Each structure stands twice: as C-alpha cells, then as structure tokens.
Amino acid sequence: MKFFVDTAEIDAIAELNDLGMVDGVTTNPSLILKSGRDILEVTKEICDLVDGPVSAEVVALESDAMIEEGRKLAKIADNVTIKLPLTWDGLKACKVLSGEGNMINVTLCFSANQALLAAKAGATFISPFIGRLDDINLDGMDLIEDIRTIYDNYGFETEILAASIRSVNHVQQCALVGADVITAPPEVIKKLATHPLTQAGLDQFMKDWAKTGQSIV
Numbered sequence: 001m002k003f004f005v006d007t008a009e010i011d012a013i014a015e016l017n018d019l020g021m022v023d024g025v026t027t028n029p030s031l032i033l034k035s036g037r038d039i040l041e042v043t044k045e046i047c048d049l050v051d052g053p054v055s056a057e058v059v060a061l062e063s064d065a066m067i068e069e070g071r072k073l074a075k076i077a078d079n080v081t082i083k084l085p086l087t088w089d090g091l092k093a094c095k096v097l098s099g100e101g102n103m104i105n106v107t108l109c110f111s112a113n114q115a116l117l118a119a120k121a122g123a124t125f126i127s128p129f130i131g132r133l134d135d136i137n138l139d140g141m142d143l144i145e146d147i148r149t150i151y152d153n154y155g156f157e158t159e160i161l162a163a164s165i166r167s168v169n170h171v172q173q174c175a176l177v178g179a180d181v182i183t184a185p186p187e188v189i190k191k192l193a194t195h196p197l198t199q200a201g202l203d204q205f206m207k208d209w210a211k212t213g214q215s216i217v
C-alpha cells in the first residue's frame with residue numbers, strides 16, 4: 001500500500017520523505033490556506049522534493065474553467081496530479097484532462113456509484129473520504145470495501161486513494177480491505193510507529209541497563 005502525505009507543509013513532508021515513507025502528496029484548498037503559501041509555489045516545491053504524484057486541486061466549478069486551471073497546474077511539474085471534485089463538471093474535466101495524458105485525482109467521493117463514474121471518466125485515483133462519513137455516523141470503511149469489489153469486478157485500473165484518514169485504525173483497516181493508497185496527515189503516519197507496550201518495554205530496558213553500569217560506546 002502506498003503512503004501519500006495529506007499536507008502542504010514542506011518540513012513535515014521532508015521529514016517523512018527522508019525516511020522513505022512518502023509515495024506521494026495530496027493537498028486541497030483548506031490545506032493550502034493552512035500552509036499560508038501560494039498554491040503554485042508550494043506545489044512546485046513539493047514536486048521537486050518528492051518523486052511520486054502530488055495532487056493540486058482546481059477551484060473552478062464549471063468544466064471549461066476546471067480544464068483551464070488543471071492545465072496550468074499540470075505545467076508546474078511532471079508529477080502533478082490534477083485534483084477535481086466529483087461533480088458532473090468535474091467528471092467532464094476528468095475525461096478531457098486524463099485524455100491529454102494527465103494524472104487525475106477525483107476527490108470528495110462519498111458513494112460507490114460516484115467512484116464507478118470516476119473510473120469510467122479515466123481517473124487515475126479516486127478519493128473516498130472515510131473520516132467525513134464516520135463524522136455523520138456512516139461507516140467510511142464500507143465504502144472502501146464496496147469500491148474495491150466494484151473495481152475488481154470490472155478490472156478498473158483507477159487506484160483507490162483512501163482520504164480523510166483520521167486515525168491509525170483507519171490506516172490498518174484500509175490495508176486490510178485493499179485500498180491502493182492512503183493519504184494521511186503527517187502526525188497519523190508518525191503515530192503508526194507507536195505502541196504502549198513498545199514504550200513500556202523500552203522504559204524497563206533502560207532502567208535495567210542503567211543498573212548494569214555499562215556503556216556500549
């Protein structure tokens with residue numbers, strides 16, 4: 001399973017990238033706002049830093065304007081993935097921009113039928129939002145499973161990019177049901193390394209080591 005980092009914060013991306021944990025990056029207008037950076041400049045910096053796909057989202061709502069924005073974003077670097085919303089206009093833009101050879105991430109997906117349409121429109125990635133479904137008492141993981149089944153039934157090559165990941169449990173469940181990619185905030189990815197028994201075991205080893213009076217170097 002590939003790990004994308006869901007942020008536009010360069011330092012956080014660089015830290016995970018140095019460890020080989022970054023297969024790509026996703027951003028959205030809210031994350032650009034949070035970063036305080038210019039979208040074109042920060043997207044270029046991220047693209048220079050990581051080898052994998054870097055999603056940059058259009059903000060137009062009508063297909064022709066989305067296509068114009070998408071073409072501009074695609075010029076930033078070869079690894080830009082144009083992020084389009086799952087609306088009828090977004091699907092039209094997806095068809096055109098994917099036909100021009102661009103990678104497309106169709107975002108704001110909340111149903112299996114929406115995911116089916118995105119695959120038929122040529123999306124490279126579909127982004128089902130797990131956390132936001134959980135927020136309204138639905139099970140985001142059911143959606144990932146349903147899309148997996150549908151894509152496998154018909155051999156669609158669109159990759160399932162599980163988004164709106166809020167917890168380490170989301171990551172594990174996505175891996176178990178076969179999501180191709182997860183995109184998660186840096187703090188969730190770092191938390192995957194933690195376990196209370198690891199910490200407790202380490203604390204005990206340190207106490208006992210101190211009592212030996214030894215040093216390794």
Ligand code: E4P
Binds near residue numbers: 183
């Ligand atoms: C990524 O592509 C999405 O925009 C992001 O994961 C949304 O996460 P949120 O629901 O926590 O804002």
